[in-house]
Amino acid sequence: MSKISFNDYQLSTNIVKALSGLGYMQPTKVQEEVIPTALEKKDMVVKSATGSGKTAAFGIPLCELVVWEENKPQVLVLTPTRELAAQVKEDITNIGRFKRIKATAIYGKQPFARQKVELNQKNHVVVGTPGRVLDHIEKGTLFIDQLKYLVIDEADEMLNMGFIDQVESIINTLPKNRMTMLFSATLPEDVEVLCHKYMRNPIHIEVTSVNSTKENIEHFFIETSDEEKFSLLKTVTIVENPDSCIIFCRTQEQVERVFDKLDRLNYNCDKIHGGMVQEDRFAVMNDFKRGEFRYLVATDVAARGIDIDSVSLVINYDIPLEKEKYVHRTGRTGRAGKTGRAITFITSYEQNRLIEIEEYIGFSLKKMEAPSKELVSNCQKAFEEKSNTRPTTKKDKSANLNKDIMKLYFNGGKKKKIRPVDFVGTIAKIPGVTADDIGIITIQDSASYVDILNGKGPIVLSAMKSTTIKGKVLKVHKAIK
């Protein structure tokens, strides 16, 4: 973290207020580099490690630059996974909370029609995975004529997942007069080519330090065999006794197998992989983030890019097939200034993979011996004690930001010809309430939702029970969702 504060940039007070609500006191290294350049609307290619605060690095300046009055999307963020899309949307909503920035996420395996309705509303920012975004553009359900800012997040992963052609097709449909920002942990040739082709003299920013693979994480490997892997996992978890741990496997089947075995041993665990339905994937990630369980067994796809604080241990049950994945997986620990440990299991025929990873990251993993029987028995008691206690649940970092916000539900919307301005006009006239106390407004066909800020929710709720909007009294209550 630097000595610079967010007040040193040309940011509106409502953005700075949200940042302080989120507990962001100072910009991280990548934010320090990116924010001023982005505010000048320059194209940029940013190479930065996972967990460096890169979402806010583009989220803060873009929330600042967006013109609130415009109804059509001005920002498009492309992400490789649905989880990341949902998370970026969440982060941007939090940063733009007091500017009333409306962000929406669109991704595959979710009803197209529902997304169409969402996209028809006022949206400043659209975050999505390439396939679904392209689909919406081609069908004319995502309006792109007002698009001024494009973010390509985790570009290297887009490439790995075979999305790069779709990304190109999307870029080709967008207005030329725009700013483009590309973020990537690594810059493979195809990504470089994309930058040259579609960006105007991009500024190159590279941020290593603080959250780099090396500094915050201790890296180890243990030699084993396929037959011994699971018993090694048991002993390693006993000795390490982590508060929070991700166990990475190569395939969905392997995740299922390891999870079943751990579950039978009463480990406080859950699993996530690409074969599960999206709702379950979100639910598991949210529970893990909140610290509801201790061990998450995962494939790469599901855990990619996801921001989980305080994972203290990453175990590569299967060594990753691609060297870049090693960085991404281990980047789940040692985030936001914390320290972590990463332990990789290696079978005799995987030595070459280890060498490849070491060459890639530029340092060697420390060799660790499999825990001895004596060590395991010494650690057993502490392990059992921890197993018998519930993990400490973590507070969502937006909880503080959102504590003074009440979402109100009204039983009328588009069908009653109600528009956001009707809510603003009516609510701002309530004694003690001003337009600044009104947050995001979402108008659906037969219902509307209005965020009331600054702790004024109860006043508005009570006043609106007897106040008309466009001559109609609407039913109002605190929204459940």
Ligand code: AMP
């Ligand atoms: P990211 O690299 O976007 O996944 O962010 C990593 C973590 O850092 C997330 O938990 C962010 O909420 C957090 N973060 C981002 N910016 C800041 C900041 N300026 N101060 C403290 N935490 C931050």
